[in-house]
Each structure stands twice: as structure tokens, then as C-alpha cells.
Amino acid sequence: MKKSNCKVCKEPLIGRIDKKFCSDACRCSFFNKLNVKERNEFRRINRILKQNRKILKRLMDSGRVRASLEELEIMGFAFGFATEVVVANEGPIKYFCYDIGLKTEADAAHFALVHKQQMPQS
Template identity: 45%
Template sequence: MKKKCLDCGEPLAGRADKKFCDDACRSNYNNRRNAEENGYLRRVNSILKRNRKILETLNPEGKVKVRWKTLVSAGFNFDYITDMYETNNGSQYRFCYEYGYLLLDNDEVLLVKRKN
């Protein structure tokens, strides 16, 4: 029984352990196989980048207070962060890469930029 390419189904010639006709078929097969996982990662990275850009735009000086609604109206998604830092007094800073925020009272948010 002749082995067939895992991507296109054409008969294979050559090595006994060969699985694909050529590099294009190998790439197509692996891209299709990884599409679901890659799609999820792409969506999450897109949200994180957008969050970072919003924080960067609203915080040009490195530390500023804004209203919670300002972040929401800009499209900020509070469900996605890259890191969290808790201070000794229990305050929790959430970060999107080097830009972060601290939820305050009265619907205010303190925006910060992490120092190197």
C-alpha cells in the first residue's frame, strides 16, 4: 500500500518515513493543525496590545489618575493583564507589559509605568 501526503493526498515517493510531498504541503498541514491555538493566542495578544496602547496614550507622564469610564470608553478590557504586583499594604497593581493601573475609590484609576 502506497503512503499518501498528509496534506494533499498525493502518493509519496522517496524515503520510507516521508509524510509530505514538499515543504508547501508540510506548512499547509501544520498551519491548519495549529490554526485554532494560534487564533486564540492572536486574539489574546491583540487585546493585550490594545490595553497597553490605551494605557500608554492616557499616561504620557508615567503616573496619572483617570476615570474608570475613560478606560472603558477607549476599549480597555480589564479581564486581560500580563502581571500583577501587590504592595505591602495590599494594593494590587495590574499590568499590561510595562504599563499598569491601580483601581481607586470613586471610580478612579491610577495609571503607572513600571520602572526598569
């Protein structure tokens, strides 16, 4: 029979074969660390989304109505991070970062800068 050790403090485990922690303290510590990891991941993604919105906002505030793929990349826009993707039948795709977003243009090298339609309050 294989002896196992606590996943946190590595103390040998006594008792039930499926035990993973030696104590409640180690169990709590393990799950707190997991939560920290998760929280950090949420923070990282939220930071990227906010940064994306900031880039779009900066362009819009300067009167721009479209932007090139290259320009967005240079500005640090992280494609692949959006709060919502709207796909119309055969139409353009809209990628939103909160209330503002990008709408694909036919040439695939440019995007229109768009505001989200106000959603009815639910």
C-alpha cells in the first residue's frame, strides 16, 4: 500500500486512504492558495480588458471612427480578450470590451470603432 503525504506540509498521512491533508489548517491553506491563484487570474484578465477599452476609448476620444489591425497591435490591444462577441448572419463581427468595441470591416485589416447599443435594463 502506498503511503501518502499531506499536500501542504508533506507530513505522512494517517487514517483514511483518500485523505489529502493532515489537518483542517492544511486543508484551508491549500484552498486559500487556490483561491488566490484564481483571483490573480481574474485580475489579470480584467486588467487586459480594461486596457483594451482604454485603447479604444483613446482612439474614439480623438475623433477616430476606425483603426487598423496593425495600429491596434502597436497600441497593445490584446485580441482574444472581449466581454462580448456579436456575430450577425454573414455580417461583421463585433468584439466588445465593455461598452465599446471593434466591428470587422471587409478588408480584414481594419475595424470600425463602435459603441454598444444601450441594453434594456433587466
